[in-house]
Amino acid sequence: MKVKSLGEFGLIDRxxxxxRIDDPDVVVGFGDDxxxxxxxxxxxxxxxDIQLENHHxxxxxIKPEDLGWKLVSINVSDIVACGGKPRxxxxxxxxxxxxxxxxxxxxxxxMNDALDRYGFSVIGGNTTSSEEIILDLFLVGExxxxxxxxxxxxxxxxxxxxxxxxxxxxxxxxxxxxxxYEDFEMRLIEKHTRPExxxxxxxxxxxxxxxxxxxxxxxxxxxxxxxxxxxxxxVIEKDKLPVDPDLERFCKKYGKDIYxxxxxxxxxxxxxxxxxxxxxxxxxxxxxxxYTEKGSGIFIKDEKGLKPLKERGFxxx
Amino acid sequence: MKVKSLGEFGLIDRxxxxxRIDDPDVVVGFGDDxxxxxxxxxxxxxxxDIQLENHHxxxxxIKPEDLGWKLVSINVSDIVACGGKPRxxxxxxxxxxxxxxxxxxxxxxxMNDALDRYGFSVIGGNTTSSEEIILDLFLVGExxxxxxxxxxxxxxxxxxxxxxxxxxxxxxxxxxxxxxYEDFEMRLIEKHTRPExxxxxxxxxxxxxxxxxxxxxxxxxxxxxxxxxxxxxxVIEKDKLPVDPDLERFCKKYGKDIYxxxxxxxxxxxxxxxxxxxxxxxxxxxxxxxYTEKGSGIFIKDEKGLKPLKERGFxxx
Ligand SMILES: Nc1ncnc2c1ncn2[C@@H]1O[C@H](COP(=O)(O)OP(=O)(O)O)[C@@H](O)[C@H]1O
Ligand SMILES: Nc1ncnc2c1ncn2[C@@H]1O[C@H](COP(=O)(O)OP(=O)(O)O)[C@@H](O)[C@H]1O
Ligand SMILES: Cc1ncc(C[n+]2csc(CCOP(=O)(O)OP(=O)(O)O)c2C)c(N)n1
Ligand SMILES: Cc1ncc(C[n+]2csc(CCOP(=O)(O)OP(=O)(O)O)c2C)c(N)n1
Numbered sequence: 001m002k003v004k005s006l007g008e009f010g011l012i013d014r015x016x017x018x019x020r021i022d023d024p025d026v027v028v029g030f031g032d033d034x035x036x037x038x039x040x041x042x043x044x045x046x047x048x049d050i051q052l053e054n055h056h057x058x059x060x061x062i063k064p065e066d067l068g069w070k071l072v073s074i075n076v077s078d079i080v081a082c083g084g085k086p087r088x089x090x091x092x093x094x095x096x097x098x099x100x101x102x103x104x105x106x107x108x109x110x111m112n113d114a115l116d117r118y119g120f121s122v123i124g125g126n127t128t129s130s131e132e133i134i135l136d137l138f139l140v141g142e143x144x145x146x147x148x149x150x151x152x153x154x155x156x157x158x159x160x161x162x163x164x165x166x167x168x169x170x171x172x173x174x175x176x177x178x179x180x181y182e183d184f185e186m187r188l189i190e191k192h193t194r195p196e197x198x199x200x201x202x203x204x205x206x207x208x209x210x211x212x213x214x215x216x217x218x219x220x221x222x223x224x225x226x227x228x229x230x231x232x233x234x235v236i237e238k239d240k241l242p243v244d245p246d247l248e249r250f251c252k253k254y255g256k257d258i259y260x261x262x263x264x265x266x267x268x269x270x271x272x273x274x275x276x277x278x279x280x281x282x283x284x285x286x287x288x289x290x291y292t293e294k295g296s297g298i299f300i301k302d303e304k305g306l307k308p309l310k311e312r313g314f315x316x317x
Numbered sequence: 318m319k320v321k322s323l324g325e326f327g328l329i330d331r332x333x334x335x336x337r338i339d340d341p342d343v344v345v346g347f348g349d350d351x352x353x354x355x356x357x358x359x360x361x362x363x364x365x366d367i368q369l370e371n372h373h374x375x376x377x378x379i380k381p382e383d384l385g386w387k388l389v390s391i392n393v394s395d396i397v398a399c400g401g402k403p404r405x406x407x408x409x410x411x412x413x414x415x416x417x418x419x420x421x422x423x424x425x426x427x428m429n430d431a432l433d434r435y436g437f438s439v440i441g442g443n444t445t446s447s448e449e450i451i452l453d454l455f456l457v458g459e460x461x462x463x464x465x466x467x468x469x470x471x472x473x474x475x476x477x478x479x480x481x482x483x484x485x486x487x488x489x490x491x492x493x494x495x496x497x498y499e500d501f502e503m504r505l506i507e508k509h510t511r512p513e514x515x516x517x518x519x520x521x522x523x524x525x526x527x528x529x530x531x532x533x534x535x536x537x538x539x540x541x542x543x544x545x546x547x548x549x550x551x552v553i554e555k556d557k558l559p560v561d562p563d564l565e566r567f568c569k570k571y572g573k574d575i576y577x578x579x580x581x582x583x584x585x586x587x588x589x590x591x592x593x594x595x596x597x598x599x600x601x602x603x604x605x606x607x608y609t610e611k612g613s614g615i616f617i618k619d620e621k622g623l624k625p626l627k628e629r630g631f632x633x634x
Binding site: 001002003004006008011012014015016018019020021022023026029030034035037039040042044046047048049050052054055056087088090092094095097098099100101102104105108109111112115120121122123124125126127128129130131132134136138140316317 | 318319320321323325328329331332333335336337338339340343346347351352354356357359361363364365366367369371372373404405407409411412414415416417418419421422425426428429432437438439440441442443444445446447448449451453455457633634
């Protein structure tokens with residue numbers, strides 16, 4: 001049996017069953033955005049995310065500075081999704097011998113900019129030669145409260161921290177291999193190449209979110225983790241979903257269905273989370289996109305009523 | 318300028334200068350086997366090491382169980398070299414879609430065996446598709462005293478925890494692509510495919526070693542880090558170097574210079590360290606292979622006198 005036929009999540013399921021965790025200090029093991037350990041009363045978070053050439057980026061289509069920035073941001077995003085702050089990073093790189101030094105230098109400069117922005121340091125690393133560029137970052141963070149994927153209960157409000165779909169549109173524009181782009185297209189491309197982790201929400205998420213996940217694989221794909229792990233029904237109100245004006249122009253220009261992007265586009269690194277009704281107003285710039293109910297499944301509600309959403313998201317395998 | 322022309326260590330030097338560490342809790346940043354942070358009085362260690370297909374192993378020439386075991390062991394080795402115990406691991410994998418599930422299952426079973434042996438857990442991971450198999454492990458450890466590469470002073474004894482050179486002989490045997498091997502050859506191959514981290518020495522290293530490094534790139538290559546970072550002269554006594562009988566047979570059979578293997582063969586994951594004279598006897602099973610003096614450089618001493626050793630070791634670039 002090939003791993004492809006298991007799918008990414010089928011594979012992870014099997015592999016994590018082989019690794020028995022036998023340690024009373026482990027608060028959260030597999031299954032969330034971060035693992036969490038209790039170190040003498042401190043909750044430490046662990047996460048890691050890779051940027052692999054031709055799978056996550058194409059050299060020549062992203063500035064090395066942006067790539068370094070993105071690598072840090074997507075990892076910080078997982079830490080914030082669990083309520084925490086990043087503390088230390090460790091980077092493992094693989095690099096073909098023929099790579100220009102200026103490329104990897106740019107990656108590190110972009111990383112350093114992001115580290116300054118999010119306020120922590122990468123303190124170690126490992127270097128090897130490889131066929132394709134490998135940038136694998138591991139972060140340790142800290143939180144006062146672990147916010148899980150599985151914490152949603154009925155009667156909560158579903159909040160979304162910003163626009164989704166833009167990153168996928170940006171990627172598609174990049175892959176068109178054009179000489180020049182319109183201004184709104186450049187903005188979409190930048191959403192893809194230089195995402196921002198929602199570190200600005202860290203404190204509020206830590207205090208008030210009942211469940212949270214960051215959106216790497218698409219809004220519905222990632223919501224389905226909250227849905228399954230929480231065991232509640234999620235209802236998304238279609239007219240509450242925020243629509244980015246640039247994405248609107250993109251979809252008009254290229255004849256695309258905008259909800260395909262908003263619901264299923266990946267790599268926006270916004271947060272989607274649930275809160276108690278009375279805490280909703282604390283998240284001023286976030287969008288109330290729906291609510292939780294007793295039951296299961298993810299539904300979209302429009303003028304015609306409730307429809308189950310197809311639960312697909314980006315999978316590596 | 319291509320990265321190849323900088324060499325692995327030249328590249329690391331430049332990259333680590335870009336990443337400014339600005340955090341009073343960081344006790345040791347770049348330049349040692351592990352990074353070290355002070356977390357409310359606890360010294361936490363960070364390390365990571367990768368096994369990359371065709372660069373660190375060849376599929377079909379190593380059992381997946383051995384590969385998983387090796388991945389864990391080489392990482393534990395770095396933690397022990399700093400005096401510490403491994404606490405938690407995080408694994409990042411890249412896997413081609415066409416890989417048989419049984420292969421990666423074997424890797425995880427081997428990892429789990431090693432985790433049982435060294436007494437800790439891998440608690441999270443990340444999965445992506447890739448062209449070649451990537452197994453990248455990060456460990457967090459803990460120590461009561463950080464044992465640095467740069468702690469050696471004049472007048473200390475250099476100790477080596479076991480035989481070196483066997484792993485490289487094992488690799489060369491594997492690469493001969495033979496149908497069958499003699500028993501002693503199989504033992505050498507196993508030294509390569511299933512190294513053991515010297516976790517048994519952890520407590521003694523933590524207490525008594527003044528400087529320490531684990532031998533991944535070859536005895537002289539790794540000693541040169543102790544030499545440079547400590548600013549002392551190292552004298553190796555040729556007749557004190559332990560000679561593995563299987564390696565001796567190998568070198569006779571294939572007409573090889575055994576000291577080329579002992580001094581420059583990599584991936585044995587033994588420890589080489591310095592201790593004060595009065596502490597030497599505590600390390601019963603280790604070999605006293607030399608001593609430190611005021612000065613600089615690494616020298617080998619035989620009946621003819623002192624000769625500087627060529628400071629080469631395995632480099633990825
Ligand atoms: N790509 C990298 N980025 C940042 N630091 C690195 C990188 N590669 C190696 N380092 C750091 O450089 C030092 C030396 O690394 P190395 O010689 O590979 O150690 P080891 O042999 O123990 O793996 C270590 O402190 C390591 O953390
Ligand atoms: N190869 C792996 N080995 C062990 N655990 C893994 C592996 N890949 C993913 N995991 C774990 O599975 C869970 C889900 O991973 P994933 O959906 O990739 O999270 P994220 O989208 O936040 O990166 C996480 O808890 C992660 O730690
Ligand atoms: C060349 C290229 N092809 C495809 C994609 C699309 N893509 C790659 S990874 C990904 C989803 C995020 O995956 P990952 O970063 O591995 O995060 P995780 O799911 O582990 O959180 C998407 C949509 C891309 N960014 N670049
Ligand atoms: C196919 C193959 N080619 C070459 C080698 C030899 N080799 C690969 S890595 C290495 C040295 C150790 O390097 P690494 O594991 O990256 O450890 P580090 O130097 O980072 O501690 C050696 C001798 C091998 N094991 N397999």
